[in-house]
Each structure stands twice: as C-alpha cells, then as structure tokens.
Amino acid sequence: MDQLYKELKNFGKVKLKESLAKHTTFKIGGPAKYFVIVEDVAKLSELLKYLDAQGIPYVVIGGGSNMLVSDDGFDGVIIRIKGGGVKVKSDVIEAGAGCTTVQVAQESIKAGLTGFEWGVGVPGTIGGAVRGNAGAMGGDMNKVIEKVEVYQDGEVVEYSNEESSFKYRDSIFKHNGGIILRVWLKLEKGENRDLQKQAITNIQYRNQTQPHGHASSGCTFKNVEIREDSNFKIKIPQDFLEKGIISAGWLIDQCNIKGYTAGNAQVSEKHGNFIVNLGGATANDVLSIIDHVKGEVYNTFGINLQEEIQII
Numbered sequence: 001m002d003q004l005y006k007e008l009k010n011f012g013k014v015k016l017k018e019s020l021a022k023h024t025t026f027k028i029g030g031p032a033k034y035f036v037i038v039e040d041v042a043k044l045s046e047l048l049k050y051l052d053a054q055g056i057p058y059v060v061i062g063g064g065s066n067m068l069v070s071d072d073g074f075d076g077v078i079i080r081i082k083g084g085g086v087k088v089k090s091d092v093i094e095a096g097a098g099c100t101t102v103q104v105a106q107e108s109i110k111a112g113l114t115g116f117e118w119g120v121g122v123p124g125t126i127g128g129a130v131r132g133n134a135g136a137m138g139g140d141m142n143k144v145i146e147k148v149e150v151y152q153d154g155e156v157v158e159y160s161n162e163e164s165s166f167k168y169r170d171s172i173f174k175h176n177g178g179i180i181l182r183v184w185l186k187l188e189k190g191e192n193r194d195l196q197k198q199a200i201t202n203i204q205y206r207n208q209t210q211p212h213g214h215a216s217s218g219c220t221f222k223n224v225e226i227r228e229d230s231n232f233k234i235k236i237p238q239d240f241l242e243k244g245i246i247s248a249g250w251l252i253d254q255c256n257i258k259g260y261t262a263g264n265a266q267v268s269e270k271h272g273n274f275i276v277n278l279g280g281a282t283a284n285d286v287l288s289i290i291d292h293v294k295g296e297v298y299n300t301f302g303i304n305l306q307e308e309i310q311i312i
Contacts, residue, residue, distance in 0.1 A: 004034065004056070008077070011047040012038040020073060023080060024064035025123060027215040028283050029312075030073025039083045041096050041181050045151045048179055051077060052154060059312055060179050062098060062125030066132060066218050067310040071283045074312060081127065084182065088113070092146060093185040097127025101134070104185070114190030115144050117198045123218060127180040131173045132308070133166045142166035146186035150178040168245070169222050169308055214268075214276035220290065221248040221273055221305040232301055248305055249273035255296040262288035287311075 008014045014036050020029030038044045051058045057076035061067065064080075084096010086104055088111045095104045104126045105119030118137040122129060130148055133141050145166070148159045150173065157178075165172040173180055224246040226236075240246045252258070252272030260267045261278070263285030268274035275289050294305050 007050065008034055008036050008047075011043045011050075012036045012040075018078070020069045020078065023061065023078075024067055024069055024217070025215060026064075026068060026217040026281075026286070027277050028071075028281060028286065029069030030071050032074045032076075032078035034077040035080065036077060037080045037082060039081075039098065041084050044079070044081060044097075044179075045156055045181060047079065048151045049154055062128040063100060063123055065124035066128065066308065067312060068217060068283055068286055069312045081125065091187050091189060093187065095126050095183055095185070097125060097130075097180045097182060099126050100124070101126050101129045108185070108187055112190055113187035115139070115187040116185060126183055130164075130180055130183050131171055133169055133171050135169075140166075141171075144185045144187060146184040148173070148180055148184070149182040150180055152176065152178040156181065168225055214266075214278060216268070216274050216276045217309050219248070219273045219308050220275050221252075221293070222308045223248050224251070224303055224305070232303065246303075247273075251297050251301060251303065251305070252293060255293075255300050257293060257296055260289065260292060262286075262292070265289050267293065 005014060005016065014034060016034065017031040018035035019031055021027050023029075036047065038047060058079055059074060059076070060079045060081060062081055081098035084098045086099055086107045087094045088107060091113055093104060093108055093111070093113065101119045101122040101124055105116050105122075108116045108119075116139070118135070118139040119129070122134055122136055128134070130141050130145060135141065142161070145161050145164065147161065148164055150157055150159055159172070163172070172178070226241065226244045226246060236246060240250070249272040252267065258267055258272050259269045264278045264281035265285035266276050266278055267289060268276050275286055290307065297303055297305050
C-alpha cells in the first residue's frame with residue numbers, strides 16, 4: 001500500500017477506489033481515490049491539518065444528500081464524517097457535524113425542546129444542514145444555531161450565529177472553505193407530546209409532497225427570492241409575493257416539464273424540483289436535465305434558477 005494510505009489509517013477507516021454512488025442519496029458517482037470514514041471530531045481536525053500541509057485535495061461529505069458527484073469520481077481524498085455525539089444541556093443541544101439531522105431533531109423532542117421539530121424530515125447530517133442553512137416547514141438553521149465550531153486555515157475556531165452570515169440556503173461556510181466540526185442549537189422548552197405530534201405531521205407532509213421509490217438528492221434548485229427590482233414575465237401568485245419567495249417547483253410545474261427525461265434521470269412527476277434516478281442514471285444525465293430545466297424556466301419567466309445541490 002502507498003504511504004498516503006498508511007497515513008490516512010491513523011484517522012479512520014480507509015478504502016481505496018470506493019464508489020461514491022454507494023455514499024450519495026442520488027446513487028450516482030465514480031470512485032474516490034481514497035475514502036476515509038472519520039467518527040471523531042478531534043481526528044477530523046487532525047486529518048484536515050495533515051491534508052492541508054501536504055497539499056492533498058479533499059472533499060468532506062456527510063450523509064451524501066444535496067450533492068451530485070461526477071461519473072469520473074474524485075482524484076483525491078473523500079472524507080465522510082459520521083456521528084460525533086449529541087449532548088443536551090438545559091435548552092442547548094451540542095452535536096458533532098456527522099450526526100444526522102434526524103437524530104438531532106429526535107433528541108431535541110425527547111428533551112422537550114421546541115424549534116427543531118422540522119428537522120425530523122431532513123436528510124443528511126447536521127453539519128451539512130448548517131452549511132446550506134437547510135430548512136423546512138417555515139424553519140431553518142439560522143433560527144436555531146447558537147454557534148458553530150469550524151476547522152479553517154489550520155485552526156479550530158468558533159462562529160456565532162451572526163458571524164455565520166446565514167442567508168436563504170446559504171452560509172459563510174459555503175464560501176470561506178471552513179469545515180464544520182460541531183454545532184450548538186439554542187431551543188426553547190415545549191410540551192413533548194405536542195412536539196411529537198408536530199414531528200409526525202411534518203413527516204406526513206413531506207411523504208405526501210415528495211417523490212418516493214427512486215433515488216434523488218432532494219430539491220435540485222433554490223427557491224427564488226423576490227427583490228424590489230425583480231421583473232417577471234408573467235404574474236406571480238399573491239402568496240409567493242407575500243412570502244417573498246417563489247417556489248422553484250412551482251416555476252418548473254408551469255413549464256410543463258415534469259416527467260422530462262435524459263438517459264435514466266427524470267424530472268419527478270410528483271415534484272418538479274426533484275430529479276430522480278430511474279436506475280443507472282449518470283451525473284451527465286442529471287446535468288443535462290439541470291441545463292434543460294434552467295433554460296425552460298428562463299425562457300418562460302426570465303428567471304435564472306440556481307442549483308441548491310453541490311456538484312463535485
């Protein structure tokens with residue numbers, strides 16, 4: 001085995017030429033030259049320091065949702081973070097970035113804390129949810145994050161909520177190269193029975209409105225923020241205008257392209273903002289659909305959709 005493989009074993013379980021299709025919810029992606037599973041936050045920061053010092057390219061993934069990996073794979077190190085533990089202290093939850101969002105939400109409900117019930121239906125890890133300011137049912141990470149511990153430029157630093165620069169499906173961590181290690185959520189006391197009912201309602205709603213039976217990466221495009229200078233080609237429903245956000249799924253619906261296919265990928269017939277893998281789809285199939293959808297929406301509305309998914 002080569003020297004890098006031996007070094008990587010100091011930080012976690014290592015696999016060579018591991019298919020990334022096995023580690024993404026899209027079930028798409030070529031092999032990673034090196035694939036490391038890290039379950040300890042301290043080990044993760046040590047690994048990142050080592051790779052930075054050696055100038056070795058790497059990408060950190062969590063649950064593999066909200067991403068599309070090239071059919072060629074990745075010629076470097078893919079780091080999959082798992083776990084990290086969840087601790088509850090009064091009305092604050094501390095969680096390692098590799099914990100699933102669902103797990104953190106469940107622990108908050110068990111502790112009788114409210115504000116994060118919507119997280120029970122969100123795939124992926126809490127680190128990824130913070131990075132993309134994930135949200136559902138009117139909530140998002142910006143409303144519950146107290147602080148975030150991050151590896152950046154060889155150091156471990158903390159960002160407050162304000163310093164995290166949360167925006168719609170965005171945060172500073174998407175732009176400054178910081179890798180999230182640990183997060184703290186500030187919640188409020190609630191009634192456990194009511195929280196459980198709300199969580200069940202949230203899951204039922206997602207099950208009714210989102211596609212099942214085929215692999216996908218979640219919502220492909222960001223919803224569109226309405227600005228004062230926005231100029232649309234057709235009339236926008238009043239409820240969107242009041243919320244200040246236009247549903248990307250609605251825009252796609254109006255273009256009558258549900259069911260559009262390229263290779264073995266398809267615009268979901270149930271939800272226009274989902275692209276599904278019908279079985280054996282390639283990244284190029286998905287990229288072809290993304291280009292087609294963006295073109296149709298622009299031609300119809302004059303709106304440039306932006307991808308919500310990360311393309312690797």
